[in-house]
Amino acid sequence: GEKNSEKENNEWSRGKENKTSGGERRHLPDVKHKYEYFGGNHSVFSQWYLSDFEVDGIKFNCAEKYMMYHKAVLMEDYEIADYILTLDDPSEMKQQGRYVRNFDQKLWDENCQAIVAEGNIAKFSQNEKLKATLLSTYPKTLVFASPKDRIWGIGLTEDDPRAWNKKSWSGGNVLGEILTRVRDKLMGMDAKTAQVVVAKTAQVAVAKTAQVAVAKTAQVTVAKTAQTSAKTEYSNCIVS
Incomplete structure:
Protein backbone atom coordinates (compact mmCIF):
# COMPACT_ATOMS: atom_id res chain seq x y z
CA GLY A 1 0.00 0.00 0.00
CA GLU A 2 0.99 3.67 0.15
CA LYS A 3 2.50 3.24 3.61
CA ASN A 4 4.79 0.48 2.36
CA SER A 5 5.83 2.60 -0.62
CA GLU A 6 6.62 5.52 1.67
CA LYS A 7 8.58 3.19 3.94
CA GLU A 8 10.63 1.90 0.98
CA ASN A 9 11.43 5.44 -0.17
CA ASN A 10 12.45 6.52 3.33
CA GLU A 11 14.65 3.47 3.78
CA TRP A 12 16.20 4.04 0.38
CA SER A 13 17.02 7.63 1.39
CA ARG A 14 18.74 6.41 4.53
CA GLY A 15 20.54 3.70 2.61
CA LYS A 16 21.71 6.21 0.01
CA GLU A 17 24.07 7.68 2.58
CA ASN A 18 25.35 4.23 3.51
CA LYS A 19 28.39 3.67 1.31
CA THR A 20 31.19 1.14 1.27
CA SER A 21 34.85 2.11 1.62
CA GLY A 22 35.00 2.11 -2.18
CA GLY A 23 32.29 4.73 -2.36
CA GLU A 24 29.70 2.35 -3.79
CA ARG A 25 26.14 2.37 -2.48
CA ARG A 26 25.12 -0.76 -0.63
CA HIS A 27 21.96 -2.56 -1.65
CA LEU A 28 19.16 -2.38 0.88
CA PRO A 29 18.26 -5.89 2.08
CA ASP A 30 14.54 -5.15 2.47
CA VAL A 31 14.26 -4.12 -1.19
CA LYS A 32 16.96 -6.35 -2.60
CA HIS A 33 15.21 -9.49 -1.40
CA LYS A 34 12.21 -8.59 -3.58
CA TYR A 35 13.90 -7.50 -6.81
CA GLU A 36 16.74 -8.80 -8.97
CA TYR A 37 17.88 -5.88 -11.12
CA PHE A 38 19.71 -6.37 -14.39
CA GLY A 39 20.77 -4.23 -17.30
CA GLY A 40 23.42 -4.03 -19.98
CA ASN A 41 24.25 -6.50 -22.71
CA HIS A 42 26.68 -8.46 -20.51
CA SER A 43 23.94 -9.63 -18.16
CA VAL A 44 22.86 -13.25 -18.75
CA PHE A 45 19.29 -11.96 -18.60
CA SER A 46 19.81 -9.61 -21.54
CA GLN A 47 18.21 -10.44 -24.89
CA TRP A 48 21.60 -9.62 -26.42
CA TYR A 49 23.62 -12.00 -24.23
CA LEU A 50 25.39 -14.46 -26.54
CA SER A 51 24.44 -18.05 -25.78
CA ASP A 52 23.72 -20.76 -28.36
CA PHE A 53 20.46 -22.70 -28.38
CA GLU A 54 18.33 -24.51 -30.93
CA VAL A 55 14.60 -24.63 -31.60
CA ASP A 56 12.95 -26.77 -34.30
CA GLY A 57 16.32 -27.39 -35.93
CA ILE A 58 17.13 -23.67 -36.19
CA LYS A 59 20.18 -22.38 -34.32
CA PHE A 60 20.20 -19.06 -32.48
CA ASN A 61 23.11 -17.33 -30.75
CA CYS A 62 20.98 -15.09 -28.54
CA ALA A 63 17.36 -14.46 -27.54
CA GLU A 64 17.31 -11.29 -29.66
CA LYS A 65 17.85 -13.33 -32.82
CA TYR A 66 14.97 -15.62 -31.86
CA MET A 67 12.73 -12.62 -31.23
CA MET A 68 13.54 -10.75 -34.45
CA TYR A 69 13.45 -13.90 -36.59
CA HIS A 70 9.97 -14.76 -35.35
CA LYS A 71 8.88 -11.14 -35.72
CA ALA A 72 9.70 -11.39 -39.43
CA VAL A 73 8.09 -14.83 -39.77
CA LEU A 74 4.94 -13.59 -38.02
CA MET A 75 4.65 -10.82 -40.62
CA GLU A 76 5.47 -13.32 -43.39
CA ASP A 77 8.62 -11.46 -44.39
CA TYR A 78 10.70 -14.58 -44.95
CA GLU A 79 13.47 -12.75 -46.76
CA ILE A 80 14.30 -10.65 -43.70
CA ALA A 81 13.77 -13.70 -41.47
CA ASP A 82 16.37 -15.72 -43.37
CA TYR A 83 18.79 -12.79 -43.37
CA ILE A 84 18.49 -12.35 -39.61
CA LEU A 85 19.61 -15.97 -39.17
CA THR A 86 22.91 -15.12 -40.89
CA LEU A 87 23.74 -12.31 -38.45
CA ASP A 88 25.95 -12.56 -35.36
CA ASP A 89 25.58 -9.05 -33.93
CA PRO A 90 22.42 -8.51 -31.82
CA SER A 91 22.33 -4.80 -32.70
CA GLU A 92 22.13 -5.69 -36.40
CA MET A 93 19.36 -8.18 -35.67
CA LYS A 94 17.36 -5.48 -33.92
CA GLN A 95 17.98 -3.11 -36.82
CA GLN A 96 16.73 -5.67 -39.34
CA GLY A 97 13.69 -6.22 -37.16
CA ARG A 98 12.75 -2.61 -37.85
CA TYR A 99 12.82 -3.27 -41.57
CA VAL A 100 10.26 -6.08 -41.48
CA ARG A 101 7.67 -5.56 -44.20
CA ASN A 102 3.90 -5.82 -43.69
CA PHE A 103 4.39 -4.98 -40.02
CA ASP A 104 1.18 -5.13 -38.01
CA GLN A 105 1.52 -3.54 -34.56
CA LYS A 106 -1.62 -5.18 -33.18
CA LEU A 107 -0.51 -8.62 -34.36
CA TRP A 108 2.94 -8.06 -32.85
CA ASP A 109 1.51 -6.85 -29.53
CA GLU A 110 -0.61 -10.00 -29.34
CA ASN A 111 2.33 -12.34 -29.93
CA CYS A 112 5.59 -10.68 -28.89
CA GLN A 113 5.53 -11.69 -25.23
CA ALA A 114 4.90 -15.35 -26.05
CA ILE A 115 7.74 -15.26 -28.58
CA VAL A 116 10.17 -13.74 -26.08
CA ALA A 117 9.11 -16.26 -23.43
CA GLU A 118 9.61 -19.21 -25.81
CA GLY A 119 13.06 -17.95 -26.80
CA ASN A 120 14.16 -17.56 -23.19
CA ILE A 121 12.80 -20.95 -22.17
CA ALA A 122 15.00 -22.49 -24.87
CA LYS A 123 17.97 -20.29 -23.98
CA PHE A 124 17.97 -21.09 -20.28
CA SER A 125 16.84 -24.73 -20.47
CA GLN A 126 19.63 -25.61 -22.92
CA ASN A 127 22.42 -23.91 -20.94
CA GLU A 128 22.88 -25.31 -17.44
CA LYS A 129 25.02 -22.46 -16.10
CA LEU A 130 22.57 -19.83 -17.29
CA LYS A 131 19.68 -21.87 -15.93
CA ALA A 132 21.35 -22.11 -12.52
CA THR A 133 21.87 -18.34 -12.50
CA LEU A 134 18.22 -17.75 -13.36
CA LEU A 135 16.89 -20.22 -10.78
CA SER A 136 19.10 -18.67 -8.09
CA THR A 137 17.00 -15.50 -8.27
CA TYR A 138 13.91 -17.23 -6.84
CA PRO A 139 11.62 -15.90 -5.38
CA LYS A 140 12.58 -12.37 -6.45
CA THR A 141 11.00 -10.51 -9.37
CA LEU A 142 13.49 -9.79 -12.13
CA VAL A 143 13.66 -6.12 -13.07
CA PHE A 144 15.05 -4.83 -16.36
CA ALA A 145 16.61 -1.56 -15.19
CA SER A 146 16.96 0.18 -18.54
CA PRO A 147 16.56 3.98 -18.58
CA LYS A 148 15.88 3.96 -22.33
CA ASP A 149 13.25 1.23 -22.42
CA ARG A 150 9.84 2.03 -21.00
CA ILE A 151 8.11 -1.03 -22.39
CA TRP A 152 10.39 -4.00 -21.81
CA GLY A 153 12.19 -2.25 -18.94
CA ILE A 154 11.29 0.15 -16.13
CA GLY A 155 12.66 3.27 -17.81
CA LEU A 156 15.07 3.80 -14.91
CA THR A 157 18.54 2.76 -13.80
CA GLU A 158 18.96 0.66 -10.67
CA ASP A 159 20.55 3.63 -8.89
CA ASP A 160 17.52 5.85 -9.45
CA PRO A 161 15.52 6.17 -6.18
CA ARG A 162 12.30 5.49 -8.09
CA ALA A 163 13.61 2.08 -9.17
CA TRP A 164 13.20 0.80 -5.61
CA ASN A 165 9.45 1.40 -5.63
CA LYS A 166 7.37 -0.41 -8.23
CA LYS A 167 4.70 2.29 -8.18
CA SER A 168 7.19 4.88 -9.38
CA TRP A 169 8.62 2.88 -12.29
CA SER A 170 8.47 4.66 -15.64
CA GLY A 171 8.06 1.44 -17.64
CA GLY A 172 6.20 -1.85 -17.63
CA ASN A 173 9.16 -4.20 -16.97
CA VAL A 174 7.73 -6.64 -19.53
CA LEU A 175 11.04 -8.47 -20.03
CA GLY A 176 11.58 -8.77 -16.28
CA GLU A 177 8.11 -10.20 -15.76
CA ILE A 178 8.57 -12.67 -18.63
CA LEU A 179 11.90 -13.88 -17.23
CA THR A 180 10.32 -14.26 -13.80
CA ARG A 181 7.61 -16.49 -15.28
CA VAL A 182 10.18 -18.40 -17.35
CA ARG A 183 12.16 -19.08 -14.18
CA ASP A 184 9.11 -20.34 -12.32
CA LYS A 185 8.19 -22.56 -15.28
CA LEU A 186 11.69 -24.03 -15.40
CA MET A 187 11.45 -24.72 -11.69
CA GLY A 188 8.34 -26.72 -12.46
CA MET A 189 6.20 -24.56 -10.26
CA ASP A 190 4.56 -21.18 -10.09
Missing part, protein backbone atom coordinates in the same frame (compact mmCIF):
# COMPACT_ATOMS: atom_id res chain seq x y z
CA ALA A 191 4.64 -18.89 -7.08
CA LYS A 192 1.45 -20.33 -5.56
CA THR A 193 2.75 -23.89 -5.91
CA ALA A 194 5.97 -22.82 -4.25
CA GLN A 195 4.00 -21.46 -1.30
CA VAL A 196 2.13 -24.75 -1.02
CA VAL A 197 5.43 -26.64 -1.09
CA VAL A 198 6.83 -24.40 1.64
CA ALA A 199 3.67 -24.89 3.71
CA LYS A 200 3.80 -28.67 3.26
CA THR A 201 7.47 -28.68 4.19
CA ALA A 202 6.60 -26.78 7.35
CA GLN A 203 3.80 -29.25 8.12
CA VAL A 204 6.16 -32.19 7.65
CA ALA A 205 8.68 -30.52 9.93
CA VAL A 206 6.00 -30.00 12.59
CA ALA A 207 4.83 -33.60 12.19
CA LYS A 208 8.37 -34.91 12.55
CA THR A 209 8.90 -32.74 15.62
CA ALA A 210 5.67 -34.13 17.06
CA GLN A 211 6.80 -37.69 16.32
CA VAL A 212 10.10 -37.05 18.04
CA ALA A 213 8.27 -35.55 21.02
CA VAL A 214 5.94 -38.57 21.21
CA ALA A 215 8.89 -40.93 20.92
CA LYS A 216 10.75 -39.13 23.68
CA THR A 217 7.64 -39.13 25.88
CA ALA A 218 7.27 -42.86 25.28
CA GLN A 219 10.92 -43.41 26.16
CA VAL A 220 10.52 -41.43 29.36
CA THR A 221 7.36 -43.37 30.24
CA VAL A 222 9.11 -46.69 29.61
CA ALA A 223 12.09 -45.55 31.65
CA LYS A 224 9.90 -44.44 34.56
CA THR A 225 7.93 -47.69 34.43
CA ALA A 226 11.18 -49.64 34.49
CA GLN A 227 12.42 -47.60 37.44
CA THR A 228 9.15 -48.15 39.34
CA SER A 229 9.28 -51.86 38.58
CA ALA A 230 12.86 -52.06 39.76
CA LYS A 231 12.05 -50.24 42.99
CA THR A 232 9.09 -52.56 43.65
CA GLU A 233 11.21 -55.64 43.10
CA TYR A 234 13.92 -54.22 45.36
CA SER A 235 11.34 -53.46 48.10
CA ASN A 236 9.85 -56.94 47.86
CA CYS A 237 13.30 -58.37 48.14
CA ILE A 238 14.00 -56.39 51.33
CA VAL A 239 10.64 -57.31 52.93
CA SER A 240 10.99 -60.99 52.25
